[in-house]
Amino acid sequence: MAPKAKPAHHSEHEWEQRATETLADSGYRSGGARTAVVELLAGQDCCLSAQQIHDRLRERDRKVGIASVYRALEVLEGEELVHRLEVGEGGSRYEPALPGGDHHHHVICDDCGKVTAFEDPPLEDAIEKLAGRLPHMVSTHDVIIHGRCAGCS
């Protein structure tokens, strides 16, 4: 029902490959910092903050500047390769955008701050129908559920 953390499977490498190609096609050069960010994100399935990305890269001895992380994320978001979401607590989070609307949403524990992903087809359905009724050109959507996780009750 609520897949916790899917183990690495092929779609992640697919994403990395797609990302690399898309960036090249759009005329971006292959610098170290951006590549490192793409590699890290590829191995990740749920959202990370820019700071987390920065820290993890340093742990792996990829000394990229924080500004480069933001720049890379900005480019990736522009190419619709990552999805940025605001999750409260001041600060955006980023996750790889999988193709074909295959996406999940997030539950936040207001106690411990833990973020968990979930998928729910009926919810997607309701949103899709709703999108047709709005006078907007709908591109993406985020659903954020607040509550208290099992551990904090």
Added chain:
Amino acid sequence: MAPKAKPAHHSEHEWEQRATETLADSGYRSGGARTAVVELLAGQDCCLSAQQIHDRLRERDRKVGIASVYRALEVLEGEELVHRLEVGEGGSRYEPALPGGDHHHHVICDDCGKVTAFEDPPLEDAIEKLAGRLPHMVSTHDVIIHGRCAGCS
């Protein structure tokens, strides 16, 4: 379908009254700044940023400090009288919380930044059912739809 800006009607005064009572019951004294914030919010039906609240109060010659605005909002959120939401673009927004789950969600135009409210019973329904399936004690939820408004297309 998507009510733009409902004219002031009784529920707003109800909210103001309820807010005042709740605050008094919880032992808060009636200072000028918090009262001003409550009054302003009561006349508002959709979300405002702290900065917007601060500015509008100054326009009305209520010289409240920005810290007081944040403090008032923090208290009101704690009493579940206002709902805080993250809408992107760095910064929270606040709106009066109407009783009984009677709430709306928001569409953001990624071009001009305009925020519009909408209601959608089927969506609420899907979320309610989903909440039962999650291992969390769900308290609130936000749905944020990104797109391009009619004016920006």
Added chain:
DNA sequence: GTTTTTTTGTGACCGAGTCTGGTTATGAGA
């Protein structure tokens, strides 16, 4: 009206995110 306690405003402060300038790496063309 005096005392006690909350509330308020100011200004210093913090941290996420952005911008800038100078440096380094990339890739295309000779």
Added chain:
DNA sequence: TCTCATAACCAGACTCGGTCACAAAAAAAC
């Protein structure tokens, strides 16, 4: 392979939303 224009990089300065600390002002309690 060498050159060179340009993209990408990093560090550090800066912006801006939000918080903290503290002294002054205002409520309630007496």
